[in-house]
Amino acid sequence: MTTHLSLPPARPAELLRSRQHELDALFELLPVPAHADGVWRGTLMAIRGLDWLPRPVANLLYRVLALPIDPWRGKSFADGRGANRWFTLPGAAFGVYTVRVKDSPVDGKPSVWLDYNLQENLAPLRGIRGEARALGDDLLLCRMNWQGSNTLHRVLYFTLARHG
């Protein structure tokens, strides 16, 4: 008797239809990933200001953004640092960050914290603060925040699926 036991990690399609507050609730429940080093393929979703879009339209928009018309392809992590990857994977690196585990200032739970406040980055990028948690094996749910003068603003969510 044979069972089909090895399946690739699926990306929950429901995430693309979710509102930002719904992903906030999910994100709060997720654990920190055991391993993040490597190259990851990204998919954007739940962009701030677009929650008014009907869910099917938002779903379609984020599926389109997952096509090569969006030059951002994902991220890479190695040895406490990381970079955004462009045009292909692993592709060109632009927009770097440090990586460490710390309690999220949003929900107080541990997350992988991506800090763009580095001299190598252009000034507009230095306000970005990313967070990543594990949605499954080889699948991360991430939140991009913007550090304002006093407040951390949630900007969007994205998933990272391990590449290769």
Added chain:
Amino acid sequence: MHERLDAIVIGSGFGGAFAIDHLVNAGLRVALVERGPWRDTAPVRAAGITQRSPLPHGRHAFTHLVRRVSAPFLPARGIAPHAHGLFDLHLDRDMSVVCSSGVGGGSHVYTAMNTPPAVDHYWDNRADGIDAAAMRAHCDAAIARMGARVTPTGGRIPNATADRYANHPLFSAGADQPAMSYDYARDAHRDNAIFGCADGSKTTLDALLVAPAMQRGLTVLDLHEALAIGPDNNGGWRVTLRDHRGGGYRHLAAPRLLLAAGTLNTLRLLFESRARGALGAMSALGLGFGGNGDSIGYWACNEHDADYSLGAPCHGHFVPRGVPAAAPLMSVGLNGIDALPLPAALRRRLKRDLVLVGMGADEANGFASCRDGRLRFHYPAAANPVLARMRAAFADVARVSGKPVHTLARFPVTVHPLGGARVDDNPARGVIDGRGQAHGLPGLYIVDASALPAAPGSPPSMSIATWATHVAHGIARRG
């Protein structure tokens, strides 16, 4: 939205309802998640539930009969005509499955038979932590709770086999009639079986267990479908839900998660969550699947002046006279036919025929698989002799009566799918241990028919209730 909970129970059929009853009694804060709606029945109305959905009676048969259809020629998750529909139809080559949705689960569409396993010593030597004597006591308590009793004789209940075949030249009712959870004192005796019972004459779990538990603190999320499960940030379990009423998504977390969504949906949830990496290997998932020997025939007996649509949800057992060791068959009229919008002539004709249901302990030697989101059941019908025995019983009825019994012998159908996440001490053979907890996944429990270690050979409602009671008692005892 993050509720503070001790346990989440997914599904409100016999596993979920009996589990929440015991957990809430033990003082746990429990949320019950049910993908279907509350059904509009007299006892639910009396319980003060305001948001109800009709049973598929009358014009509602066009809209509320089918919830989801899945088949090899359809998209992986099938098509879903209506989130408030009563039935899920899973069509497959080896084994097709029919199940229902709504608060109360299968108790809306069952034939009210609540009996212990037909297999002797069913719970003996299944796994560490299962005490066969305690399981018998749980089963007896569940049957008593359901108020099941044998149909009274004397001709007051229409079409009861004990009366109909008392002195019949061709058929005999036999002494061992099933106990049913049905109010025999009512007068109507109609529209109480597979399309639901609106007047409350059939005991259903929404009214008996779920609504009363709400008075003791239970939270019920009806029309919420569980899409994914996984470990959460605090060592417990999270559930991602689709809110079919509000249209959004919701996420719950609790230290304990009890799966009771029914075999079809529990297996789908486990397979899909495992594919996302949330459950580890769970290498025995899918093994031990079976259909409880369900065999269904349509006896075109066309009895003059008969109205077999009347009576209790099931008329009872019978066997042909003069056939040694014949398997007993259940006689079920097309009870509920009056609730369907059919031409009067067709309805009159259908009322003169009977549905025959055979059941027996199959080998539960099939398996379930899921690839690219498509759930499949693989079931070797030829390696399950009980099916041949049931076919022989149908043939005997046809021969003795001289009226045909039509079957779909090449396309087995079950309304009692079980196994696939069965109990076994060995993680290579079973998904859960004797406490009902998934091997290597503390806090994740399975309490529906997918957990059963073998086919009970009788309607499995009370075997499921027994198992759920056992698991819930253990959780309550351990705190």
